[in-house]
Amino acid sequence: MKKSALILFVLTALAVASCNTAGCLDNQSAIPLAGFRSSATGDDISVQGIRISGVGAPADSAIASGSVSQVYLPMRSTAQSTAWCFHYTQEGLDDPALNDTVTFGYESIPYFASEECGAMYRYMIQSVSTTTHIIDSVVVADSLITNVEATRIYIYFRTAETEEPEQ
Numbered sequence: 001m002k003k004s005a006l007i008l009f010v011l012t013a014l015a016v017a018s019c020n021t022a023g024c025l026d027n028q029s030a031i032p033l034a035g036f037r038s039s040a041t042g043d044d045i046s047v048q049g050i051r052i053s054g055v056g057a058p059a060d061s062a063i064a065s066g067s068v069s070q071v072y073l074p075m076r077s078t079a080q081s082t083a084w085c086f087h088y089t090q091e092g093l094d095d096p097a098l099n100d101t102v103t104f105g106y107e108s109i110p111y112f113a114s115e116e117c118g119a120m121y122r123y124m125i126q127s128v129s130t131t132t133h134i135i136d137s138v139v140v141a142d143s144l145i146t147n148v149e150a151t152r153i154y155i156y157f158r159t160a161e162t163e164e165p166e167q
Contacts, residue, residue: 030111030122032104032145034153035070039136044069047157049090055083055101070151077108077121088134100135102155104128106145113147122146134158 038045046069053062064071075082083103088094105127112119123145128138136156145152 030120030145030147031072031074032123032125032153033070033149033151034073034155035151036068037154037156038159039156040159042156045157045159049088049093051087051089053085053087055085055103073102073104073153075104075106075108075123075145080107081105086135093134098133100131100133102128102130102135102138111146120147 036045036047037043046067048067050064050066050068051062052064052068052071063073073082073084081103083101086100086102087096088098104125107124107126109122109124110119111122125140125143125145128140130138134157136158139154139156140152141154142150142152
């Protein structure tokens, strides 16, 4: 093989290898994953009879409904906060007065991942507020939301009331 043909072969092989997306993670969007836990035990749980939708989003925009143990909570890159309504559909809890709202305050950070993956937003969570009807608390395990698929937020639900010891 001539030297020029060898160089052309090597350059072609490099070009083909650089055009694949193997270096790009499957999840190309930075969407925080929230896991559900019991406030009584700290164990992972599945919440029965729940409907989760964005506050200010169209009425039919539920992102989860039924029995849920975790949920992706997308953020708006053009806003500084996003709020989610947790409506409980179980008998005895199906009352809008018991709805919980979780609001995340954040900074949207443009991020160029690579030539294969392109650009995306990352989010730096700066604050969290929640009502506490059925939700006990919200913990942000990592405030930088990237496209790495990992649970970054834990929502603790009241699953049992602690009894006062008798005296």
